[in-house]
Amino acid sequence: MNIVDVVKWEVNTNELIHKFESDSLRLGSQLIVYPSQTALFVKGGVIADEFQSGTYTIKSENIPILGKLINIPFNSESPFKAEVWFVNQVSILDCKWGTANNIQIEDPKYKIIVPVRAYGQYGFSITSPRTFLESFVGNMSSFSTEKMIEYFKGIVISKLTSIISDKLSQDDVSVVNISSYVDELSQYSEMVLNKFFLKYGITLSNFTIMSISVKDDDESFKKLKEAKDIAAKISVVGTQNYKMERSFDVLDKAASNGGGIIGSSLELGAGLAVGTQVGHMASEHLNINPQSAPPFPVTLYYLAINGTQQGPYNFEQIKSMITANSVTPNVLVWKEGMAAWASLSSLSEFQAFFRQVPPPIPMI
Numbered sequence: 001m002n003i004v005d006v007v008k009w010e011v012n013t014n015e016l017i018h019k020f021e022s023d024s025l026r027l028g029s030q031l032i033v034y035p036s037q038t039a040l041f042v043k044g045g046v047i048a049d050e051f052q053s054g055t056y057t058i059k060s061e062n063i064p065i066l067g068k069l070i071n072i073p074f075n076s077e078s079p080f081k082a083e084v085w086f087v088n089q090v091s092i093l094d095c096k097w098g099t100a101n102n103i104q105i106e107d108p109k110y111k112i113i114v115p116v117r118a119y120g121q122y123g124f125s126i127t128s129p130r131t132f133l134e135s136f137v138g139n140m141s142s143f144s145t146e147k148m149i150e151y152f153k154g155i156v157i158s159k160l161t162s163i164i165s166d167k168l169s170q171d172d173v174s175v176v177n178i179s180s181y182v183d184e185l186s187q188y189s190e191m192v193l194n195k196f197f198l199k200y201g202i203t204l205s206n207f208t209i210m211s212i213s214v215k216d217d218d219e220s221f222k223k224l225k226e227a228k229d230i231a232a233k234i235s236v237v238g239t240q241n242y243k244m245e246r247s248f249d250v251l252d253k254a255a256s257n258g259g260g261i262i263g264s265s266l267e268l269g270a271g272l273a274v275g276t277q278v279g280h281m282a283s284e285h286l287n288i289n290p291q292s293a294p295p296f297p298v299t300l301y302y303l304a305i306n307g308t309q310q311g312p313y314n315f316e317q318i319k320s321m322i323t324a325n326s327v328t329p330n331v332l333v334w335k336e337g338m339a340a341w342a343s344l345s346s347l348s349e350f351q352a353f354f355r356q357v358p359p360p361i362p363m364i
Helices: 064-070 129-136 145-171 175-200 219-237 239-256 260-285 315-323
Strands: 017-019 030-033 037-043 046-051 054-057 083-088 092-098 103-106 113-126 202-213 301-305 308-313 332-335
Touching: 017 129, 030 037, 037 129, 046 129, 083 129, 092 145, 103 145, 113 145, 113 175, 113 219, 129 175, 145 175, 175 202, 175 219, 301 315, 308 315
Parallel strands: none
Antiparallel strands: 017 083, 030 054, 037 046, 037 083, 092 113, 103 113, 113 202, 301 308, 301 332
């Protein structure tokens, strides 16, 4: 059995933890701890003491707990068994991470789930060797830097979905604008992840999202952009005007398909329903300003054509139907506020559009 006189481990960046391979220590041996290292004496799973960088002579006085644990003999030449663990505290930089699969992010503004991909890098260093050693010894078979980086990458990816979602929600930022928001996301991610890494005795540094993107041809992303376009349009023209414009679009489409004015009018009811639905959606989800002035009220008319109620129509539609001779002066009409149906020509707003016919020639 060879007595160990010097205990040391040469600094390298390939391992984060190294167990000194010897069971034959003695009092009076030298312990050499290089810069960016910490040495910990362990016996029976209990950490007896730790030493920062420097050169030490092992004595019972400087490791009193170890003496109690193993009952060090009075003869300093007698060997005793204890483990010496070296923890590498060199800063490990350029640790790359990336999402192998899409992470699903719900847009906070439009409530549409969009697949996002991201990659970046970070650095870390072990700032609490005792905590790090207690966290990993017994849980991992290897302490190579490469394996530890792979382990931490899994932690980063698993937590990144909730981190990005929370930050976008807090700042009310749409996924559409996510590529221009990487600096804020990087800073927030480092802050949140660092709290988790500290539990392992590790301090995270320079966490960077180098790229975060969504495929332009993804169907959910297309829906998201459409929702944003609708919101922008409604914010400019107002909810009521947007619904009316949608109604006119339906009317024009029906007319171009050969439905004629009456056929188009039938489509208009559906158009108004679509407009109303979009308006409700906009009011609930697209942050329409409730303090804006309400739109000017639109009067709607109903016609009785061939014994069937048709409509509703607005003023301009009725005017077009009169001009095209699609309705007669005697067709019955009703609008809100009227007690009963009346002839179209009896409404003052339409009288000017009917051709004036001279009265019958009197009999002489």
